[in-house]
Amino acid sequence: MSRRQITIAIAAIVVVLAGIGVWLWLTAGRESTDDAQIDARVTQIAPRVGGTIARVAVNDNERVDAGAVLIELDPRDYQVAVDKAKAELADAEANALAARSTVPIAATTATSGVTTARGGIAQAQAAVAAAEKEVEAARARVVSAQARVREAETNAAKAARDVERLRGLLAKDEIAQQQFDSAVAAAEAAKAAADSARSQVVEAEAGIRVAESRLIQARAGEQQARAELESAQTGPEQVTATKARASAAAARVQQARANLAQAELNLQYTTVKAPAAGVVSKKGVNVGQVVQPGQPLLALVQIDEVWVTANFKETQLKNMRPGQRAKVDVDALGGREFNGTVDSIAGATGARFSLLPPENATGNFVKVVQRVPVKIVLDGAQDPDHLLRPGMSVVPTVFTK
Numbered sequence: 001m002s003r004r005q006i007t008i009a010i011a012a013i014v015v016v017l018a019g020i021g022v023w024l025w026l027t028a029g030r031e032s033t034d035d036a037q038i039d040a041r042v043t044q045i046a047p048r049v050g051g052t053i054a055r056v057a058v059n060d061n062e063r064v065d066a067g068a069v070l071i072e073l074d075p076r077d078y079q080v081a082v083d084k085a086k087a088e089l090a091d092a093e094a095n096a097l098a099a100r101s102t103v104p105i106a107a108t109t110a111t112s113g114v115t116t117a118r119g120g121i122a123q124a125q126a127a128v129a130a131a132e133k134e135v136e137a138a139r140a141r142v143v144s145a146q147a148r149v150r151e152a153e154t155n156a157a158k159a160a161r162d163v164e165r166l167r168g169l170l171a172k173d174e175i176a177q178q179q180f181d182s183a184v185a186a187a188e189a190a191k192a193a194a195d196s197a198r199s200q201v202v203e204a205e206a207g208i209r210v211a212e213s214r215l216i217q218a219r220a221g222e223q224q225a226r227a228e229l230e231s232a233q234t235g236p237e238q239v240t241a242t243k244a245r246a247s248a249a250a251a252r253v254q255q256a257r258a259n260l261a262q263a264e265l266n267l268q269y270t271t272v273k274a275p276a277a278g279v280v281s282k283k284g285v286n287v288g289q290v291v292q293p294g295q296p297l298l299a300l301v302q303i304d305e306v307w308v309t310a311n312f313k314e315t316q317l318k319n320m321r322p323g324q325r326a327k328v329d330v331d332a333l334g335g336r337e338f339n340g341t342v343d344s345i346a347g348a349t350g351a352r353f354s355l356l357p358p359e360n361a362t363g364n365f366v367k368v369v370q371r372v373p374v375k376i377v378l379d380g381a382q383d384p385d386h387l388l389r390p391g392m393s394v395v396p397t398v399f400t401k
Contacts (some may be wrong), residue, residue, distance in 0.1 A: 026121040029401025031320060033372060037312035038330075041302040041388040043276070045070060048269040049075065050292045058280045064300075066276045071285065071297060073270040080280040082267050096249035102242050123221075131215035138211040142204040149201055152194035159187035278302040303386045307339065308377065310396045311350055311371040319400040320345065326376050329395040333387060336357035339379045340400055376397075 051073035058070050283298040291297065308328055312320070320342065328338045349370040352359055376396055378388075 014076065019355045029319075030397050030399055031312060031316040032395060032397040033310055033312050034395050035312075035393050036308055036328075036396050038306050038388050038392040038394060039309045040306040041276075042117050042281075042390065043278070043300045043302065044296045046294050046296050047071070047073060047272055047273075047291055048293055049073065049078065049266050050077075051270060051290070053285055053287055053289045053291060053355065056283075056285060056287055058283065058298075060122070060280060060283050064143060064278065064280060066274055068274045069271055070274055070280070071272040073272075073291070075267055075270040078267040078270055081263040082260070085256065085263040087331055089253070089256040089260050090284065092249070094251045096246070096253045099242075099246035100364070101135060101245070110332050111183050124351070127218035127221060128215065131211060131218040134211040135215055138204060138207040141206060142174045142201060145197060145201040145204045148166045149194065149197035154189035159190040165218060200382040201240040216387065253345040271295070274300060277304055278299070303389060306374040306383075306388050306390065307398055308394055308397075310376055310394075312374050312398075314349070314370045314372055317345065317372060317374075320374065320398055321400075324398055326396050326398045328376065328378065328397075330388065331393045331395070338382050338388075340396070341379070343375040343377045346375075348372075379380045 021196075049382045053071060055072040056063055056070075057072065064070070109396055116189040281299045281301050285291065308326075322342050322344055324342045326340045326342055329335045330338065341352045349372050351370055376398070
């Protein structure tokens with residue numbers, strides 16, 4: 001080999017080594033992977049109430065704004081439920097008003113009842129005392145009448161003896177006829193006085209019976225007044241019971257209001273609206289279809305906010321930290337680059353979140369390099385036309401230095 005050929009070979013080796021060095025210098029502090037894709041929030045739209053679909057307001061792949069009507073269910077059954085709940089609320093409010101109005105009435109009645117009952121006892125006790133005095137007076141009149149009877153009977157007996165004695169003297173013409181007639185008249189008057197005294201005793205004894213009857217009635221009235229007082233003294237318990245019934249009526253009003261609010265919510269739920277702006281996907285419902293609460297009807301892809309989920313090898317995470325700069329090449333856009341930032345690193349490898357996580361404790365262990373999901377958020381205003389869609393393949397590169 002000539003000197004010139006050796007020189008050319010050495011120069012070529014130097015160029016290659018220099019190129020390798022430049023490539024190593026340029027790629028130092030960078031981690032890249034092709035196991036990455038665009039992600040976004042995908043919301044499964046489902047009704048909160050069941051019913052028959054009356055209208056489908058969107059089509060597949062149609063872009064909708066937040067709050068836009070997606071699906072309408074037949075609202076008639078739920079309108080009937082609202083009307084019924086309103087009627088029940090009106091009935092509960094009327095009952096509560098009536099129950100509240102009885103509370104002051106019951107309190108006033110209880111207070112006045114106790115006062116009236118105590119006044120009745122006082123009157124009854126006064127009547128008993130008056131009846132007892134009347135009985136005592138009647139007994140005294142009986143004693144007095146009996147004394148007058150004895151006195152009248154004594155006078156009548158004396159007058160009768162005087163008549164008999166004078167009768168013998170009259171027969172002998174020892175006394176005048178007028179004196180005898182006076183004695184006879186006096187005897188008859190004494191007898192009449194005795195009869196009158198006896199009738200007064202009978203009248204006085206009848207007065208005792210009347211007075212004792214009034215005493216019995218007065219005592220019965222006192223017992224009744226005491227019973228009425230005992231009944232009136234239960235007024236606080238009756239007021240408490242009335243207040244409890246009023247509270248229960250108020251609770252039923254609250255329950256009826258809650259039922260009405262739930263019925264109105266169910267009526268509102270018959271209109272299914274978009275919770276956020278996005279693109280309608282996987283629409284699988286038609287007019288007339290009967291759906292159940294929680295049944296998926298369509299999916300809403302929120303393409304206004306997308307990010308990259310990159311599955312880096314665990315050996316690439318040594319120097320990777322949140323906040324580091326990244327660039328993303330999108331395959332579908334011919335390798336167009338987007339700038340981004342590492343947002344976070346998953347708490348476990350992707351295998352741990354799989355349906356059947358690996359079990360390495362069986363003894364048949366084969367070491368496999370695991371991949372850890374890394375979330376990369378894109379800088380704003382790079383995709384005004386929303387060309388990035390979830391699932392697109394990308395190649396992110398993270399600058400670790």
